[in-house]
Amino acid sequence: MKAKIHVTLKNGVLDVQGKAVAAGLAGLGFGGIGDVRVGRYVEVELAASSPAAAEKTAKEMCEKLLANTVIENYRIEIVE
């Protein structure tokens, strides 16, 4: 099974990388750019007996390693 995990900064946390990308895009001549947020996208192949079990494992992975839950949110999607 594969877990597709999005890790994004929580609202209200300054996204420095996003600001840099927005400035870079403006510098290249792109107009009408609003907020830019940059996060991580992680795909993990894992052995699990069911999608529910896979989601539980992926949640643990996020809590322990993949996300800094003080400032980041994560979203998990399981595909077979």
Next chain:
Amino acid sequence: MKAKIHVTLKNGVLDVQGKAVAAGLAGLGFGGIGDVRVGRYVEVELAASSPAAAEKTAKEMCEKLLANTVIENYRIEIVE
């Protein structure tokens, strides 16, 4: 409109960050971990007259700044 952009390494390109995450997860006691791939996830708010126009702009952004198309693929999703 918002463009949700996933930038991932092409298949066949060594994903060093993914290998590090896989080793980290194994070190934490997670078993049955297969391939791990790490990519970027970028959300861009942009002014566009239509979803098609937004997608065209987002594609240009990827080609010019957001992705290194030699080694990376990108995927764009437009939401209103």
